[in-house]
Amino acid sequence: MTAATTTAEPAPPAALPRQPWNRHLAVVAVLAVLLVPLPLVLPGAQEAVVVRVMIFAILSIGWNVMSGFGGMFSFGHAAYFGLGAYTTAWLLVERDVSPWIGMAAGMVVAAAFAVVIGFLALRYELRGAYFALATFAFAEMLRLWATNSDFVHRAEGYHVPLLPENSWWYLQFEPGSPHYFWIALALTVAALVVSILFLRSRAGQFALAARDDEEAAASVGIPVMRYKLMTMALAGAISSVAGAFYVQYYLFVDPDLAFGSSQSIQAILPAVIGGVATIWGPVIGAAVLGPLSDVTATVLRNPPPFLDFLQGRGGLDVILYGLLLIVIILLLPKGIYGALRDRWSRR
Amino acid sequence: MTLLRVEGLTKSFKGLRAVDDVGFEVAEGAILGIIGPNGAGKTTTFNLVAGALAPDAGTVQLDGTDITGRPPHRVLAAGMARTFQLMRPFYSMSVLENVTIAVLAGGGSRRTARTAAAEVIERVGLARWRDAPSEGLPTAALKRLELARALASRPRVLLLDEVLAGLVPAERVPVMDLLDELRSQEGVTLVFVEHIMAAVMRLSDSVLVLDLGRVLTHGSPEEVTRDPRVIEAYLGEEPDADR
Amino acid sequence: MTTTAPADAAATRPPLPWGRVAWVLGVIVVAIVLAYVQSGSGIVVSQAVVTGILVGGVYGLVAMGLTLIFGVLDIVNFAHGAFLALALFATYWLVASTGMHPYVALGICTVVMFVLGALVQRGILAGAMGRPLENQLLITLGLAMIIENALLLLFGADPRSVALPGDRGVPILGAVADLSRILAFAGAIVLAGLLFLLLQRTRLGTAIRAVAADQAGAELVGIDTRRIYMLTFAIGTACAGAAGALVAPLVTIEPTTGAQFNIIAFVVVVLGGMGNVVGALLSGLVIGLAEQVGGLLLPGQSPLLSVFIVFVLVLFLRPQGLFGRSG
Numbered sequence: 001m002t003a004a005t006t007t008a009e010p011a012p013p014a015a016l017p018r019q020p021w022n023r024h025l026a027v028v029a030v031l032a033v034l035l036v037p038l039p040l041v042l043p044g045a046q047e048a049v050v051v052r053v054m055i056f057a058i059l060s061i062g063w064n065v066m067s068g069f070g071g072m073f074s075f076g077h078a079a080y081f082g083l084g085a086y087t088t089a090w091l092l093v094e095r096d097v098s099p100w101i102g103m104a105a106g107m108v109v110a111a112a113f114a115v116v117i118g119f120l121a122l123r124y125e126l127r128g129a130y131f132a133l134a135t136f137a138f139a140e141m142l143r144l145w146a147t148n149s150d151f152v153h154r155a156e157g158y159h160v161p162l163l164p165e166n167s168w169w170y171l172q173f174e175p176g177s178p179h180y181f182w183i184a185l186a187l188t189v190a191a192l193v194v195s196i197l198f199l200r201s202r203a204g205q206f207a208l209a210a211r212d213d214e215e216a217a218a219s220v221g222i223p224v225m226r227y228k229l230m231t232m233a234l235a236g237a238i239s240s241v242a243g244a245f246y247v248q249y250y251l252f253v254d255p256d257l258a259f260g261s262s263q264s265i266q267a268i269l270p271a272v273i274g275g276v277a278t279i280w281g282p283v284i285g286a287a288v289l290g291p292l293s294d295v296t297a298t299v300l301r302n303p304p305p306f307l308d309f310l311q312g313r314g315g316l317d318v319i320l321y322g323l324l325l326i327v328i329i330l331l332l333p334k335g336i337y338g339a340l341r342d343r344w345s346r347r
Numbered sequence: 348m349t350l351l352r353v354e355g356l357t358k359s360f361k362g363l364r365a366v367d368d369v370g371f372e373v374a375e376g377a378i379l380g381i382i383g384p385n386g387a388g389k390t391t392t393f394n395l396v397a398g399a400l401a402p403d404a405g406t407v408q409l410d411g412t413d414i415t416g417r418p419p420h421r422v423l424a425a426g427m428a429r430t431f432q433l434m435r436p437f438y439s440m441s442v443l444e445n446v447t448i449a450v451l452a453g454g455g456s457r458r459t460a461r462t463a464a465a466e467v468i469e470r471v472g473l474a475r476w477r478d479a480p481s482e483g484l485p486t487a488a489l490k491r492l493e494l495a496r497a498l499a500s501r502p503r504v505l506l507l508d509e510v511l512a513g514l515v516p517a518e519r520v521p522v523m524d525l526l527d528e529l530r531s532q533e534g535v536t537l538v539f540v541e542h543i544m545a546a547v548m549r550l551s552d553s554v555l556v557l558d559l560g561r562v563l564t565h566g567s568p569e570e571v572t573r574d575p576r577v578i579e580a581y582l583g584e585e586p587d588a589d590r
Numbered sequence: 591m592t593t594t595a596p597a598d599a600a601a602t603r604p605p606l607p608w609g610r611v612a613w614v615l616g617v618i619v620v621a622i623v624l625a626y627v628q629s630g631s632g633i634v635v636s637q638a639v640v641t642g643i644l645v646g647g648v649y650g651l652v653a654m655g656l657t658l659i660f661g662v663l664d665i666v667n668f669a670h671g672a673f674l675a676l677a678l679f680a681t682y683w684l685v686a687s688t689g690m691h692p693y694v695a696l697g698i699c700t701v702v703m704f705v706l707g708a709l710v711q712r713g714i715l716a717g718a719m720g721r722p723l724e725n726q727l728l729i730t731l732g733l734a735m736i737i738e739n740a741l742l743l744l745f746g747a748d749p750r751s752v753a754l755p756g757d758r759g760v761p762i763l764g765a766v767a768d769l770s771r772i773l774a775f776a777g778a779i780v781l782a783g784l785l786f787l788l789l790q791r792t793r794l795g796t797a798i799r800a801v802a803a804d805q806a807g808a809e810l811v812g813i814d815t816r817r818i819y820m821l822t823f824a825i826g827t828a829c830a831g832a833a834g835a836l837v838a839p840l841v842t843i844e845p846t847t848g849a850q851f852n853i854i855a856f857v858v859v860v861l862g863g864m865g866n867v868v869g870a871l872l873s874g875l876v877i878g879l880a881e882q883v884g885g886l887l888l889p890g891q892s893p894l895l896s897v898f899i900v901f902v903l904v905l906f907l908r909p910q911g912l913f914g915r916s917g
Contacts, residue, residue: 073723073724073727075727120906124905124906124907124909126905126906126909128723129660129666129723129727129864130860130905130909132666132724132727133666133856133860133905134902134905134906136856137857137898137901137902137905138902140853140894140898141895141898141899141902144891144892144894144895144898145891145895147892148890148891148892148895202451202457205444205448205451206448206451206452208437208439208440209437209440209448211439212436212437212438212439212440213435213436213437213438215399215419215431215435216431216435216436216437216496217437217448218399218418218419218420219397219399219419219420219423219428219429219431219497220423220428220448220449220452220496220497220499220500221419221420221423221424221449221452221453221500222420222448222452223418223420224420261849265731265735268728268731272728310743313742313743313744313746314739314742314743314747315738315739315740315741315742315743315845316739316743317739318735318736318738318739319735319736319739319740319743321732321735322731322732322733322734322735322736322739323732323736324732325728325729325731325732325735326714326729326732326733326736329718329725329728329729329732330714330717330718330729333721333725
């Protein structure tokens with residue numbers, strides 16, 4: 001008799017759209033094809049900006065896999081970037097090994113490092129601020145070690161030896177060569193595709209469940225530790241590629257560039273500004289941030305009269321990054337892409 | 348035949364014995380209700396059996412296999428699933444995805460997992476919420492989602508932590524009917540911690556009464572309610588509207 | 591079960607676990623003896639110990655502000671070092687442009703940073719109260735980026751320095767320490783004492799501790815938690831301001847100087863138990879010693895490396911800190 005009253009249940013809310021993984025893949029493919037001819041029309045200086053945007057993007061895609069989709073907030077992503085950079089540079093300079101092999105080796109080293117950190121952090125149940133501080137500490141330890149170790153040339157770091165001609169094997173081309181752009185594009189596409197494939201795979205779905213609720217995930221039979229470590233390893237490997245390519249593109253690396261906290265921040269910013277735990281967030285964020293520093297550098301080289309005293313000074317770009325970060329967090333906590341997606345889906 | 352055997356379970360927190368030498372047996376296809384006043388150690392006992400906590404002493408055997416102290420995912424693999432009193436969905440996923448994940452965790456292909464998950468959802472009466480986001484479901488639907496997720500692995504034993512709490516009386520009856528069916532039609536063995544006496548009386552084959560971390564008595568619902576020690580243990584408890 | 595330290599409850603609890611303090615002292619003594627064996631020079635070791643303690647006092651002061659903010663507002667404040675840098679430059683600017691004594695600048699810095707802290711909390715951080723931890727962390731990170739680079743933009747990257755009038759070497763225990771260093775240590779101890787009295791003996795302090803222990807409960811008894819949040823952040827920032835003026839004569843003043851202090855301050859905060867003000871002061875001393883004595887034990891490595899090794903060990907093994915109550 002009372003059962004009749006329960007039928008007056010509220011109507012179910014609108015269906016949750018299934019994650020459109022296939023659509024994401026299709027968009028990646030279309031974008032990649034559209035971007036291929038870009039270096040043929042773009043002036044050299046702007047091509048350099050686009051390449052830097054893509055390095056940012058790869059680094060941040062890795063961060064987003066671990067911290068956005070995996071829910072483990074990394075404040076020391078420079079560790080993976082730096083391991084990628086240093087493994088490549090060391091193998092090339094000290095052992096004359098191709099950067100391609102160096103890149104693969106760097107991925108393995110970074111993934112292994114991520115697993116070690118992850119195991120310790122999960123084993124000792126570090127969460128929230130403690131996890132973030134631990135990742136930060138590991139990156140700093142790598143920086144200090146590299147700065148003081150003869151094994152990797154101490155604070156001097158590595159210069160990539162210059163070659164007389166273009167070489168695919170040594171991943172080196174004349175400055176401004178479109179090859180750099182195409183390789184960066186291919187690596188970015190690969191990072192996106194790999195993360196999409198991971199997230200829609202069984203392992204990725206388990207990782208998402210473990211992020212949402214660790215205990216509940218364990219209770220439905222998911223070995224949480226295994227999938228968290230897998231997520232961290234993948235994230236480390238992706239970010240290390242950014243480091244490996246960075247060395248080949250800028251032909252130089254040192255401990256502060258590789259392992260410094262500003263590199264960790266570079267990993268976080270694009271994802272947060274574009275949208276944490278969204279596929280496109282890091283790419284959009286990198287595309288917004290990358291050109292900013294060039295715009296400000298141009299402004300400061302020839303400042304308008306009222307800013308004359310700032311001529312030749314640096315720092316304006318980072319101030320803008322900081323402002324943007326604060327504004328985004330306060331006003332668009334889901335990031336640019338997250339906010340746009342919400343608006344579209346509400347219609 | 349005894350399916351679940353628990354012996355001498357003991358657990359202390361900071362020197363306080365939360366659970367002290369608790370033991371019981373549940374036959375295959377039977378329903379055991381665990382009751383007791385607040386602070387009796389029901390939830391701790393539940394978590395010890397489910398593998399969420401490791402006991403200081405004692406054993407948990409499922410169908411003759413010792414599963415004491417196994418992590419939750421291995422307890423599940425052994426055939427025992429649980430629900431959470433405070434519902435814990437994977438909030439970023441829809442109802443269907445929640446249950447699909449649970450099916451997948453047990454193995455099998457992804458296509459069959461969706462079908463199987465849809466069946467379980469139908470079974471627990473959640474069909475109309477199937478594609479809704481799990482975040483923001485009403486309590487009654489979340490309780491059913493907890494059930495569906497636990498059933499997804501086709502467990503032999505189902506541990507239910509206050510599955511009726513937070514439901515208004517009219518919402519309880521269909522859930523109780525469902526539990527009854529699970530036992531009679533699918534032979535699932537149920538162990539449930541419950542505050543709501545009407546449900547305990549209706550469903551249980553036997554009732555375990557805990558008080559101050561120890562087993563006060565164990566018997567049929569009628570025996571237990573007549574036991575003066577049980578009445579005494581509950582005296583002084585706030586009589587709440589649920590009971 | 592819980593692994594995060596009971597930061598709130600630990601805030602400013604006065605009694606110390608003396609057994610554990612003795613234990614830590616024992617480890618330090620052993621490290622000092624080992625350093626003596628390794629270096630073979632009594633003067634080198636006593637210089638390291640004296641410098642370690644003096645530097646450690648300042649670390650403690652910086653960390654007290656940080657830990658207070660963490661204990662009460664639950665914010666991992668990455669801007670703390672930037673506030674310190676701001677105070678360093680403010681001191682430099684006051685001294686250079688007016689010829690003011692650095693310790694007069696100390697008073698001004700403390701007051702200005704208090705006001706700035708209050709404004710930042712009310713204006714920016716209050717909007718993200720109750721959001722996930724990462725949001726707060728990222729906002730303070732953004733603040734740090736803005737402050738540090740604004741300093742870079744205005745003052746350039748050239749290192750600056752502030753001279754303390756009448757500064758000279760003072761012999762202690764066979765070692766020599768600059769007077770400015772000794773005064774900075776003394777100042778840190780005095781300020782720590784004042785902060786402790788403020789928290790323990792005043793109405794405001796009681797309210798702050800109440801909010802740290804139980805925010806909802808504090809509201810129930812009529813405490814205006816929003817005001818307490820603002821004041822706590824202001825007090826913590828004022829600590830950074832005072833520390834900045836005190837260390838200005840000791841360090842090369844660059845926009846990134848504060849960030850280096852901040853890294854160490856984080857280590858100190860975790861070591862002392864997040865939210866534990868007295869623990870922060872003691873841990874500051876421990877870290878000062880670890881840095882100096884550890885530098886002797888691991889020659890050729892950066893002194894910071896031993897600091898981080900201690901840090902990681904504490905994070906994993908005693909996340910509630912050396913001086914926190916065991917979980």
